[in-house]
């Protein structure tokens with residue numbers, strides 16, 4: 001099954017995707033991870049992305065689409081995948097529809113205030129990207145990554161004002177995207193607040209309902 005997870009930054013899509021990987025046995029493909037991996041491996045696209053990100057600009061759609069296409073062609077994605085962080089805009093969704101078939105788009109809805117509460121307490125390892133939370137998941141030693149010993153810090157875009165800007169960008173870009181997928185009958189909206197286990201149970205119920213309908 002080919003799935004897209006939509007949700008505001010901090011809506012918990014990454015966590016849901018990790019749980020879905022366990023359940024469905026298909027890979028979780030996040031464009032953030034693709035960028036990091038390509039930069040690390042110094043691929044042609046990776047070098048391009050590195051320069052673009054270093055300049056503070058957004059990675060253009062054609063570069064992102066090329067990376068996603070390359071990733072979807074790998075053998076582990078043959079039975080399906082979960083895309084997270086892409087598409088973000090209607091033009092990206094149109095580009096994706098030309099390279100792959102999407103079965104279901106799941107939108108995890110979380111109120112802005114809840115997102116601000118979650119993200120402003122988030123900390124990230126500068127070296128390996130592992131995510132912490134000062135309230136719910138602090139590193140054993142303050143400021144030091146449990147996994148790699150790297151520096152754990154607040155990303156500039158996890159400061160409250162930056163979070164609010166990201167949220168308004170998300171809503172502006174995603175409202176048309178949600179309408180676009182809704183018009184194709186591919187969209188399912190789920191309550192994304194609460195314990196991740198409960199959110200995941202809603203996702204499983206959604207899949208079960210679809211299976212029952214398909215039979």
Ligand SMILES: [Zn+2]
Pocket residue numbers: 125126127128129130145146147148149150
């Ligand atoms: Zn680390």
